[in-house]
Amino acid sequence: MERTTSGAGFVALGGFVGALARYGVDVAVGDATGVGTLVVNVVGSFALGLLVTRAVGPRTRLLVGTGVISSFTTYSTFATDAIALGTVAGTLYVAASYGLGFGAAAAGLAVGRGS
Template structure:
């Protein structure tokens, strides 16, 4: 049964990731991977909310593992950072690494804080 929750979340997360990435990236005329940055920060926020809300195991499987697992992407983040470096956009690559980690952590902390405010 648990794997079905992960699959269901992934079935929503994967297309959501693609559509969000395309929508965000189409609004920026830049080599910076704004779409990947956005989905990773959103996923961090959702995981923070789940953690702060002390969500049950089924909700964590559905939303945390399934949805966020398919929504966020470390492999694309790594690939896009590598491509930025290879094309000479080293500053953008560094900003992507530092900014993604900082924004992801900030979003996760914000999610925990928001959950605490909403459910305590």
């Protein structure tokens, strides 16, 4: 991993793009039910799975992986949404998030490998 000022710039630029995309999903889907968080985490899982199978340079990994995808997805909001939904709905939300997230990551890896 590139640990330089330019590396930090790639992460910052990617973070800016990912945060704007995340905000756009929340505006489009709404964030009261946790659906927006579920969507970004599943899409991000697929994208990261796809990224790690590609022969991309370290700057692309910093920009897209550490920057865009990391700021687009979120664990803290996921946890807060799960608690706010209550015991039954929260449990279903956690199960759906993990199931769909792992499935999306596996799909991204498979697509990236050409399987």
